[in-house]
Amino acid sequence: MPANRAFVLNSRPSRETPAGPHNFRYVESDIGEPGDGQVLVRHHYLSLDPYMRGRMNDAKSYAQPQPLGEVMVGGTVGEVVASRNPRFAVGDHVVGSGGWQLYSLSDGRGLRKIEGGTPMQAWLGPVGMPGVTAWYGVNKIIAPQAGETVVVSAATGAVGSVVGQLAKLAGAKAVGIAGGAAKCEFAVKELGYDICVDHSDADFGDRLKAALPDGINGIFENVGGKPFEQAMLWLNPFARIALCGLVASGYDGTPTPLPDVRVLLNTRSRMEGFIVSDHMALWPQALGELAGHVAAGRIRWRETVAQGLEAAPQAFFAMLKGGNFGKQLVKLVE
Structure with missing residues (x-):
């Protein structure tokens, strides 16, 4: 079998030593043959997502910290290259959580076969976890009505780009917030936002x-941060806030103070934090609807693709600082 290459989390960030590529260690190993009930997957794309930054910390959160010395967690899409599991055949395309590595062995739990007709990497974006995150926040928390106004921060990111389009499909006015003229132009001309600031x-x-x-x-x-503070000033009565992420201010342990919370009382608004993995029972419905929108051209997306596993650490930290345009991926095959 081919040799595997991977990144493991080698150390944790601290106040004295902020997070960076130095926290990861590159390793090579033999992947081995699949055992009874296992499949061997060759990853084609790795997804880089903001939640990974929180997993680097040894702190209480909604998920356990990433263990030191183990392959860094991450969503992957790829091809089955060997199988001793009757549910999967060689050549099947699958999406799962194979992590920052070229190959992974799996007992099949957490792997999902994907259909053709949609680019493989879309299952890590608009028809994957980011898309379901957008779908849940829009449909189950904000629930926009025709003529209402929905504001979306990181409007051209993997999640935000889908949020804006779902809001428009519901008949709402979509106002995006993004960094830079190019992203704002893309939000309006390609994603259909009414305006982007x-x-x-x-x-x-x-x-x-x-x-x-x-x-x-x-x-x-x-x-989070200034965009959120400014948006909170203009809440209408009974507004709904889906709190999905705090990429600008919350992942390094920096305090994330709320703006004056009297606005929530005065407007009788509701703010709800959510983690999409808490709602797995809704994923089949969400994925079905999202796949239909993508196939029909009602949802569009953009990707930033780093080439090769070795590029993953630099691409990850660039993404956290807004260096990506759309979904951040790492292509693992030539």
Whole structure:
């Protein structure tokens, strides 16, 4: 069997030594033959996602910390190259959580066969965990009605890009927040946002206010910090806030204070944090709807693809600083 290559988490970030590529260690090993009931998967793409940063910490959270010395967690899509599991045949394309490595052995639990007709990597984006995250926050928390206004931070990211399009499909006005003119232009011209505001503009607050003549009925929050603070100023009565991520301020242990919470009382608004893995029973419905939208061209997406496993650490930390455009992937095959 071919040799495997992987990145393991070798050390944890600290206040004295912030997180960086130095926390990972590159290793090579023999992958071995699959045993009874196992399959061997050759990964084609690795997904890089903000939640991974939180898993690097040894702190209480919704998931256990990434163990030191083990292959870094991560979503993967690939091809079965050897199988002793009757559910999977050689050549099947599968999506799972194979981690930061070229190959993985699995007993089949957590692996899902994927159909043709959609690019393989889409199952790590709009028809994968990011898409389901968007679907849940939009449909189960914000539940936008026709004519309402939904604000989406990180509007062109893997999750935010789907959020905006789902809000538009529901008949709502979608207002995006993104970093840079190119991302804002893409949000409007390609993703269908009604308007996108660049959070790096010096007059961001005024521009956001001007984009919201009818206030805000829903916020899908991916970032935290100043964009969130400014959006909270314009909540309408009974607004709904889906708190998905705090990539700009929360993953390094930096305090993430809320703006004046009186606005929640005054507007009788509801804010709900959520983790999509808590709602696995809804994934089949969500994936079915998302796959239909993608196949029909109602949902579009964009990818940033790093080449080769060795590029994963640098690409990961660049993504956390907004260096990606759309879904961040690592291509693991030539």
